[in-house]
Amino acid sequence: MPDALLTVTDLKVHFPITHGFFSRIKDYVFAVDGVSLTLAKGETLGIVGESGCGKTTCGMAILNLVEPTGGRVAYRGKDITNISGLSKSELMGLRKEMQIIFQDPYSSLNPRMTLQQILGVPMKIHGLYPGRERQERIDFLLEKVGLAPEHGKRYPHEFSGGQRQRIGIARALCLDPMVVIGDEPVSALDVSIQAQIINLMVDLQEEFNLSYIIIAHDLAVVEHISDRIMVMYLGKVVESAPYRELYTNPQHPYTQALLSAVPNPDPRARRERVKLEGDVPSPRRPPGGCSFHPRCFCPLTGCRADEPVLRHIGGDHWVACHR
């Protein structure tokens, strides 16, 4: 894609399991194992998958909050995989461009800082909005996310979960980023508040021309905002398609199972339920061949032996399945 803002190629994050004296490495957890994606300007990419499939680690690795083991992350064509190779000004420039919103609104705000500090200190570090402008900018951001400027002197514990998540969003926006990664931004909130936060994020996207990567385990959440959806299973991408295509024409059995699990508010609608048996295998020893084959409801003989690669099946639809 020529106008890709962010390109991730074959990203891998393997966590060593250490043991005994001198931290001998015993084994690895293959948290993210070869994920590729592109994000265009103004686009929203949804990443879905069940717990433990490496969605969050993938987001963290893109921001380099977790060190990638392999692969390449490029922002505007510049390799940013290894931040220690970047100069300080390059790193600061990069940090300014990409931000993250966390799942848990309680552990994501420093309890000892007021909102003013939470929003103002990053601006100070980056030398943005000097002097009186900074206060104006803080008030502006607070109003944008639906809080009042006089809230600025308060501490995070004085706010509710939904309000705290708004603060988290304001913090992600305080440096005028281009890319915002939302790591399950609404899954810790009540359903009524989820809608508010999602709408807020959509509004902000239009206003500030943001690109989003929204990580979720709930398809219903990403369907409202995503242009494209990527389905992950055990650290790998199993299917990736534009949102409408994925909903109407899911190809991978795992995607089909996920979609059939989305609750439908219409009680008369009849739908086949595809149920999956068992749990996600341990990412420490992923099954050989297709990592989904032990739980697949239509395995082929080849699924045990060969690992399927992502193949293009028309449009922007990619799937990793032998069928």
Next chain:
Amino acid sequence: MKDLLKKLKRRTNLVFGTCIVVMMTATAIFAPFLAPYHPVDDADLLYSEEPPSREFLFGTDSQGRDILSRVIYGARISLSVGLLSQLMNSIIGIVLGLTAGYFGKWWDDLVMGLTNIMLSIPAVIFALAIMALLGPGLMNVFIALGLTNWSYTCRITRSQVLFTRDLNYVKAAQALGYGKIRIMFTQILPNIVGPILVIATLGIAGAILMEAALSFLGLGTQPPTPSWGGMLAKAREQIFTTPWISIFPGLAIFTTVLGLNLLGDGLRDFLDPHTAKKI
């Protein structure tokens, strides 16, 4: 305010500890106004080894000096040794613990190895070794004790850092471009001061005991400067004939250390939300 009083009522440790510590601190600060005599100059051999009386509340020692005045002035030495040496311990422990926990890898292994070595040497022996190297004197007591007891602070700090550094607000700070030093001192440290404070309070008590021990061995405060440990050391031969010479400085050490330990315990309960609920 009412709530606070109610809460404090159920925390006898904290209240008693604070009272004792405040009292001792006030005694140390206002020593010249509280002491009826000068602790060194008012020596009169005609009144030596007087038992407690209205004139000399705690009696007098073998040189005829008022024991009450010497105990009051001794509080200055004991408390300042406790405070300053624990301050030094805390600074060393916090810096090493923070960096070890945050940077990890070989630096963590090194610091933890050093800490374990420090913990395996009996503190008195280590302090004695430093004193032997530096020679006796109050200034050297500060240094010796300040280098001896940082390992507890270091371990506590490190374990707290290991927990805190993976919290999302620290990750967010990283993503926002906070530098490593700034993360350590503005994001992590303010959120872990509770346990460090508790250890520091207990450490002050330990340092006071150690100072008394060093003075008892003749390495600490040099006579005629009044110090509780030193007074005990001189009085030990007369413990059966004139017990008041040793009882009162001993009581002073006992009360102060008890007060600090109660305060430390109380603070721990007060700052830890889990135990706070149970009370």
